[in-house]
Amino acid sequence: MENFRNDITRIKCNPKNFNRIGYGNIKDLILFYSKTSHPIWNEPREKYSAKDIEKLFPKTDRQGRRYTTVPIHAPGETERGKSNRPFRGMMPPKGRHWRTDVETLEQWDRDGLIEWSATGNPRKVVFADEREGKRVQDIWEYKDPQYPMYPTEKNNKLLDLIIRTSSNPGSIVLDCFCGSGTTLKSAQQLNRNWIGIDLSEHAIRATTKKLENTEESFFVSAPEYEFLQLAAVNCDK
Numbered sequence: 001m002e003n004f005r006n007d008i009t010r011i012k013c014n015p016k017n018f019n020r021i022g023y024g025n026i027k028d029l030i031l032f033y034s035k036t037s038h039p040i041w042n043e044p045r046e047k048y049s050a051k052d053i054e055k056l057f058p059k060t061d062r063q064g065r066r067y068t069t070v071p072i073h074a075p076g077e078t079e080r081g082k083s084n085r086p087f088r089g090m091m092p093p094k095g096r097h098w099r100t101d102v103e104t105l106e107q108w109d110r111d112g113l114i115e116w117s118a119t120g121n122p123r124k125v126v127f128a129d130e131r132e133g134k135r136v137q138d139i140w141e142y143k144d145p146q147y148p149m150y151p152t153e154k155n156n157k158l159l160d161l162i163i164r165t166s167s168n169p170g171s172i173v174l175d176c177f178c179g180s181g182t183t184l185k186s187a188q189q190l191n192r193n194w195i196g197i198d199l200s201e202h203a204i205r206a207t208t209k210k211l212e213n214t215e216e217s218f219f220v221s222a223p224e225y226e227f228l229q230l231a232a233v234n235c236d237k
């Protein structure tokens with residue numbers, strides 16, 4: 001249980017007409033476990049939608065850039081140090097300290113990155129186009145292909161996200177139920193090594209076909225792999 005990190009709800013398809021009594025099923029549950037307490041974690045970011053930008057960055061500057069403002073002080077008083085000195089003759093409010101040292105605040109102000117309210121309250125300007133996007137949450141919408149080449153083929157963007165976040169180039173990705181090889185293709189395109197296993201010959205053929213169609217580029221080389229087949233034989237008798 002200590003290795004469990006998240007259960008992720010994945011919207012896998014559009015609503016369908018079910019004849020049975022009950023709610024329609026449009027989701028999968030992805031269970032995220034890590035082997036150690038320090039797994040590889042490349043923080044993924046999701047682009048802001050136009051609606052997010054409108055809500056989170058409600059102001060527009062003269063150049064038309066969307067922005068918001070945030071306080072330049074944070075809770076907690078510091079006795080000494082660079083974050084409790086006067087900035088433009090002003091001390092941080094009681095019980096708070098400046099979020100950074102006064103030299104940086106002055107530089108921000110010279111760069112036009114401090115917005116002063118009519119009552120003389122300074123706030124830091126944060127531009128939408130300088131943010132990397134929002135944190136990825138635990139409800140994902142990655143619908144599977146409508147016309148799959150393999151009956152249970154998964155959305156490749158879903159696998160790209162998982163592989164990019166939880167492995168590095170050169171890592172080994174294992175899919176022990178690889179089906180048509182969607183995970184292996186994602187791993188190949190993201191410069192990971194991979195191992196795929198499936199008991200179905202049809203799956204192995206589909207995987208080979210998918211890997212042969214991996215686009216080569218400056219960053220992605222053609223897959224090099226070999227087939228290994230291991231048979232467990234019962235030698236009694």
Ligand SMILES: C[S@@+](CC[C@H](N)C(=O)[O-])C[C@H]1O[C@@H](n2cnc3c(N)ncnc32)[C@H](O)[C@@H]1O
Pocket residue numbers: 150152153154155176177178179180181182183197198199200203
């Ligand atoms: C849900 S599919 C995987 C689909 C895959 N993610 C894709 O995108 O194409 C599950 C696969 O597991 C394989 N499988 C089932 N039991 C297995 C076993 N005991 N050992 C190896 N493969 C198995 C099936 O042949 C099937 O291809």
